[in-house]
Amino acid sequence: MEQLVSIEHVSKQYVLDHSSVTALDDVCLRIHRGEFLAIAGPSGSGKSTLLNLIGCIDSPSRGRVLMDGADTTALRPAASAALRREKIGFVFQTFNLIPVFTAAENVEYPLLLRRMAESERRRRVTEALASVGLTERARHRPDLLSGGERQRVAVARAIVHRPSLILADEPTANLDTHTATQLIDLMRSLNRKLGLTFLFSTHDQRLLDRSDRVVRLCDGKVVEDTGEQQVSHGQLSVAGV
Amino acid sequence: MRKFLLLAFRNVFRNRRRTVMTLLVVSGGMAGLLLVGGFFSFMFWGLRESTIRNGLGHLQIYSADYFRRDETHALDNGLDDYRHVAGLVTQNTHVRGVTARIEFYGMVSNGMKSAVFLGTGVDAAKEKSMGFEPRLTAGHYLDAGGTESNPALLGVGLARSMSAKVGDSLTLLSVTSDGALNGIDIDVAGIVTTGFKEMDDRLLTIPLPAAQRLLQSSRVTKLVVGLDKTENTDAVYAAILPKLAGSHQQFAVRKWIDLAGYYKQVRLMMSGIFVFLGVIVFFMVVMSSANTLMMAMFERTREIGTMLAMGTPRAWLVGLFLGEAVFTGILAAAFGVPVGTGLGALLNRSGVVLPPPPGSTAGMPLKVIPEPALMAGAAVLVLITLAVASLMPAVRASRLRIVEALSHV
Numbered sequence: 001m002e003q004l005v006s007i008e009h010v011s012k013q014y015v016l017d018h019s020s021v022t023a024l025d026d027v028c029l030r031i032h033r034g035e036f037l038a039i040a041g042p043s044g045s046g047k048s049t050l051l052n053l054i055g056c057i058d059s060p061s062r063g064r065v066l067m068d069g070a071d072t073t074a075l076r077p078a079a080s081a082a083l084r085r086e087k088i089g090f091v092f093q094t095f096n097l098i099p100v101f102t103a104a105e106n107v108e109y110p111l112l113l114r115r116m117a118e119s120e121r122r123r124r125v126t127e128a129l130a131s132v133g134l135t136e137r138a139r140h141r142p143d144l145l146s147g148g149e150r151q152r153v154a155v156a157r158a159i160v161h162r163p164s165l166i167l168a169d170e171p172t173a174n175l176d177t178h179t180a181t182q183l184i185d186l187m188r189s190l191n192r193k194l195g196l197t198f199l200f201s202t203h204d205q206r207l208l209d210r211s212d213r214v215v216r217l218c219d220g221k222v223v224e225d226t227g228e229q230q231v232s233h234g235q236l237s238v239a240g241v
Numbered sequence: 242m243r244k245f246l247l248l249a250f251r252n253v254f255r256n257r258r259r260t261v262m263t264l265l266v267v268s269g270g271m272a273g274l275l276l277v278g279g280f281f282s283f284m285f286w287g288l289r290e291s292t293i294r295n296g297l298g299h300l301q302i303y304s305a306d307y308f309r310r311d312e313t314h315a316l317d318n319g320l321d322d323y324r325h326v327a328g329l330v331t332q333n334t335h336v337r338g339v340t341a342r343i344e345f346y347g348m349v350s351n352g353m354k355s356a357v358f359l360g361t362g363v364d365a366a367k368e369k370s371m372g373f374e375p376r377l378t379a380g381h382y383l384d385a386g387g388t389e390s391n392p393a394l395l396g397v398g399l400a401r402s403m404s405a406k407v408g409d410s411l412t413l414l415s416v417t418s419d420g421a422l423n424g425i426d427i428d429v430a431g432i433v434t435t436g437f438k439e440m441d442d443r444l445l446t447i448p449l450p451a452a453q454r455l456l457q458s459s460r461v462t463k464l465v466v467g468l469d470k471t472e473n474t475d476a477v478y479a480a481i482l483p484k485l486a487g488s489h490q491q492f493a494v495r496k497w498i499d500l501a502g503y504y505k506q507v508r509l510m511m512s513g514i515f516v517f518l519g520v521i522v523f524f525m526v527v528m529s530s531a532n533t534l535m536m537a538m539f540e541r542t543r544e545i546g547t548m549l550a551m552g553t554p555r556a557w558l559v560g561l562f563l564g565e566a567v568f569t570g571i572l573a574a575a576f577g578v579p580v581g582t583g584l585g586a587l588l589n590r591s592g593v594v595l596p597p598p599p600g601s602t603a604g605m606p607l608k609v610i611p612e613p614a615l616m617a618g619a620a621v622l623v624l625i626t627l628a629v630a631s632l633m634p635a636v637r638a639s640r641l642r643i644v645e646a647l648s649h650v
Contacts, residue, residue: 057550057643078554085552092647096547100251105244112244113552 001032004164004197005054010063012049012220023049024060025220031199033164036191038208039201041217047201048169050217054199055088055167056080068164085113089158091168091200095150097142103153104129104138110161128160129153131194132186148179155186159196168200172207184210245557249564252537253572259533264573266529267623270522271577272584274619277518279585279609281511286610288508289471292501295435296361296373298340298465299474300481301500302326305491307463315345315418319460321490327464329484335473340367341461343452347415349445351403358399358445360413362452362461371467375446376603380407380431383448389428391451396444397434405429413445417457425455436603471497523626530630534566538634545638546646555639562638566631567624574620582616585609 012024024046031037031054039047052058053065056072065072072083089110090096097106104125111121129135132152142150151171158166168187172180184207191198200207208214216224253260293299306318320326320341327339343362348355365383368374374382375394383392393413395405405411407429414424427447434441453459468477474496485492498505538545545558586609593607 052644055550057647081549081552081554083552084550088552090547090550092547094543096543096647098248098544098548100248100255105247108244109548110551113554 001034003030004033004035004068005029005031005199006064006066007031007050007054008064008066010050010053010060010065012046012053012058013061022220024053026063027217027220027222029215029222029225031165031197033197034191034195036188036198036210036212037200038211038214039199039217040203040208040214041201041223045217046220047217049220051167051169051199051201054165055090056084085110085161087164089161089163089166091151091154091158091166091171093170093173095142095147095154095174097150097153097157099142102139102141103134103145103149103156106142106153107156107160110157114161124160125156128156131159131190132156146179147175148182151175151179151183152186155183155190159190159194163196165197165199168198170202170204171200172202172204180204181206245561246564249561250568252561252565253568256537256540259536260569263530263533263569264576267526267569267573267627268577268580270526271573271619271623272581274519274522274622275578275581275611275615276585276588276609278515278615278619279581279611280607281515282610282612282615283608284511284605285508287605287608288504289497289501291436292504293467293471293497294372295375296342296368296465297497297500298371298373299468299471299497300466300478301495301497302330302464302466302485303462303493303495305493308493314420315416315456316343316458316460316462317418319343319458319462320464320492321460322488323461323464326485326488326492329488330464330466330481332484333477333480335468335470335477337467337469338367338371339467340364340371340373340465341449342463342465343449343456343460344462345415345452345456347413347455349399349403350412350414351405351409352412354403356399356402357443358413359443360415360445360447360452362447362449362455364449371465373465373467375433375435375444378432378434380429383430383446389430391425391427392430392448393427393451394431394433394444394446395429396441397432398438398442399444400429400432402442407431413447413455415455417455418460419457421457423455423457425451427451434603436597474498519622523622526623526626527630530566530569530627531633534562534631534634535637537565538562538638541638542641542646542649545641546643546649549641549643550647558639559635562631562635563628566627570620570624570627573627574623577623578616578620581619582611585611 007027007029010024010027014021014023027050039050041047053060059073067087075083098109107125107128108121111124129138132155134149134152134156137145137149145153172183175183187198188210190196202208214226215222304318304320312318323341330336330339341364345360347358347360349358369382369384378397383394403411409429411427411429412424413427414422417423433444435444468474478494478496482494548558589608594604595607597604
């Protein structure tokens with residue numbers, strides 16, 4: 001399978017007053033296009049830090065993160081922002097929607113950043129909202145949506161610009177069981193139908209059970225990787241394998 | 242871009258209470274500036290018109306020698322054929338009247354006591370028709386059909402100094418145009434005030450023929466031209482210059498603004514005060530608005546972090562905050578202008594009279610003139626002020642570290 005992200009001996013240390021905390025310690029990992037990959041581990045194990053580094057919103061203390069073969073850690077801030085605009089979609093634990101925008105406008109936001117023509121934007125927003133089953137709620141503002149609907153809007157926002165990689169930090173943590181299951185099904189189906197690469201941090205066993213691959217972190221180190229080979233049949237067909 | 246403007250506009254109304262407070266501060270400051278500015282405009286207008294109506298006129302015509310050399314004798318630099326010149330000037334449709342004046346000085350005596358006076362010989366009927374009558378505190382004007390053979394008006398201070406009242410006789414002494422000492426008797430027809438104590442202590446006005454008799458001359462010092470509107474001064478000035486050029490005597494024409502030194506000084510000083518007030522309001526609004534915008538920035542830290550994570554250019558975030566400030570400024574201006582204008586209208590109706598200013602004996606009404614230029618200027622100032630106030634939070638927002646912003650609670 002085509003390699004999307006390569007993490008090479010990455011360490012991350014945070015300096016707190018006079019002491020330093022090691023969040024990641026010499027982590028190596030390869031992520032392939034079309035994977036549905038979960039990063040698991042206890043609190044403080046470095047899951048979010050790893051996602052931040054892959055998402056180019058933080059930089060490692062040591063090591064390199066390559067995306068499509070390019071070293072993202074060497075990018076200037078503007079180039080890093082451009083890479084995030086083009087290649088990465090984010091889903092946050094607390095949804096992080098813009099409250100004064102409607103669901104459709106929130107989904108449209110990444111396309112505005114890419115200065116896409118209005119007709120194309122409208123078409124893609126309609127498509128993305130339909131894919132998460134929120135066509136009827138397009139004109140609602142986030143405060144009028146349920147938690148599950150908000151997270152589905154966040155997913156639509158993450159996929160609307162067709163990124164190479166979707167990063168989701170604890171996407172089901174703020175959802176009830178039923179809604180969380182629905183969201184997992186949704187992400188899984190988007191992964192299978194559209195061949196989108198999902199990488200998420202989670203404690204949620206249901207999500208771990210549905211993942212192709214689980215990478216477990218403990219004290220900043222990879223302690224288990226269920227393997228790069230366990231890719232769903234759907235992805236294989238999308239990848240043409 | 243349209244969506245970003247929409248986002249900025251909606252953000253303005255995100256915290257309605259805080260927006261209302263900001264609008265109150267900003268539009269209140271703006272209304273205050275409009276009131277002060279409008280009041281200053283009224284003062285300037287009042288001072289201008291009173292300066293003109295108190296006898297300065299809109300234009301004054303002199304012999305060119307008047308400004309070139311000092312007089313050896315009275316009226317050496319006077320106008321000869323002033324009636325002809327007045328006739329030429331009167332042909333202009335904006336000219337309301339032309340009156341001749343003689344300026345002289347001398348001693349006034351009641352037989353017991355003498356005092357220096359600054360005299361003016363006037364064409365009483367013309368002066369009256371042009372609205373140049375001084376304010377009477379007793380008696381009547383020069384042409385009001387009194388029984389006096391040589392009527393005169395005395396300033397209130399000079400009358401007090403001479404212990405003179407209406408009907409009393411006084412003697413004037415002055416030097417004639419050929420250097421001799423001459424005197425005439427006058428009868429006090431009225432006591433007048435200009436509002437300025439220094440003037441009232443020396444002022445004396447007699448009819449033009451009496452002044453010519455006293456000075457033994459057929460000349461006058463100058464012609465004073467009154468117009469229908471002060472705003473027509475420049476146009477009439479430009480129109481009469483060529484007409485006067487063909488005459489045998491050379492003339493010098495002066496606009497009222499060139500002769501109103503006191504008006505110019507007052508205006509300069511008050512404009513300085515207004516600018517100072519504007520600067521104070523500017524800083525108050527900047528500090529208050531910057532604080533509000535900074536609070537808004539802190540409240541939206543996670544949202545800003547999300548926008549940055551999605552690849553929003555940092556310059557766009559600066560633009561977003563600037564846009565919010567500009568929209569707030571537009572709203573503040575939209576409230577501030579009618580509030581300031583409305584309060585001004587209320588003040589104008591209230592009939593409040595301020596105590597007399599220094600050197601004046603009459604109180605000043607508190608009036609506010611709505612000035613479109615001032616409104617536009619204040620609105621632009623508000624926009625600039627809020628844009629400046631938004632700079633610090635905007636730059637801080639654009640410099641947030643994404644990871645820290647996303648974990649902000």
